[in-house]
Amino acid sequence: GNSVTQMEGPVTLSEEAFLTINCTYTATGYPSLFWYVQYPGEGLQLLLKATKADDKGSNKGFEATYRKETTSFHLEKGSVQVSDSAVYFCALSASYKLSFGAGTTVTVRA
Amino acid sequence: DAGVTQSPTHLIKTRGQQVTLRCSPKSGHDTVSWYQQALGQGPQFIFQYYEEEERQRGNFPDRFSGHQFPNYSSELNVNALLLGDSALYLCASSLGRGGQSYEQYFGPGTRLTVT
Numbered sequence: 001g002n003s004v005t006q007m008e009g010p011v012t013l014s015e016e017a018f019l020t021i022n023c024t025y026t027a028t029g030y031p032s033l034f035w036y037v038q039y040p041g042e043g044l045q046l047l048l049k050a051t052k053a054d055d056k057g058s059n060k061g062f063e064a065t066y067r068k069e070t071t072s073f074h075l076e077k078g079s080v081q082v083s084d085s086a087v088y089f090c091a092l093s094a095s096y097k098l099s100f101g102a103g104t105t106v107t108v109r110a
Numbered sequence: 111d112a113g114v115t116q117s118p119t120h121l122i123k124t125r126g127q128q129v130t131l132r133c134s135p136k137s138g139h140d141t142v143s144w145y146q147q148a149l150g151q152g153p154q155f156i157f158q159y160y161e162e163e164e165r166q167r168g169n170f171p172d173r174f175s176g177h178q179f180p181n182y183s184s185e186l187n188v189n190a191l192l193l194g195d196s197a198l199y200l201c202a203s204s205l206g207r208g209g210q211s212y213e214q215y216f217g218p219g220t221r222l223t224v225t
Contacts, residue, residue, distance in 0.1 A: 004152075034213075036216075042218055042219075043114075043200055043216040043217050043218040043219045044153070044200065044202075044216040045216070046213060046214075046215065046216075049213065089152055089153075091152075093214075095166060096143075096158050096160075096165055096166040097143065097155040097158060097166055097168065098143075098145075098153070098155065098202075098214055099155070100152030100153050100154075101152055102151055102152050103150075103151070103152050
């Protein structure tokens with residue numbers, strides 16, 4: 001079946017540090033890939049997406065590239081801010097549903 | 111442009127009771143999916159409704175049922191509540207037609223506590 005594995009947290013960084021969260025997937029066919037972010041006490045917000053191999057999704061300084069050869073969709077940001085503190089979920093879309101990873105908690109210190 | 115709305119925000123129920131959660135999709139969307147998010151975990155797919163029918167279902171028992179109305183809003187019903195049903199229930203809306211790039215937009219969730 002379809003599944004997503006993302007790096008375990010928590011991750012603690014200083015402001016302006018580089019962030020990377022690894023995500024790999026297992027799927028039949030060609031799923032679309034997503035990163036969602038969940039701020040404390042809130043629902044999930046779509047951060048970025050990629051729909052086919054070699055697509056790069058980007059938003060708010062975050063980027064992720066759909067790598068079919070390595071079945072990966074790693075999230076990166078060059079310079080994080082305190083406001084980026086949240087839980088990040090990698091997800092794939094297939095058969096109408098989203099399958100999520102377990103989430104990675106990121107805390108950015110001033 | 112109204113986003114996805116859910117009600118109630120919080121709910122406390124006793125084991126064995128029944129609960130109904132409600133969701134209104136984002137304007138222009140016709141498909142509603144429900145997810146259960148246990149504390150510290152990623153959301154798990156419960157089911158999806160499109161054209162007032164259940165189109166896809168995840169690995170949840172029959173105690174979980176749903177409905178979609180002609181205005182595309184949806185309800186999630188859970189019968190015979192168990193302690194393990196305590197979770198954040200998320201509703202997501204999307205467009206039903208199109209390819210695999212299903213962008214699902216999530217509501218703020220309903221926090222259900224079963225005591």
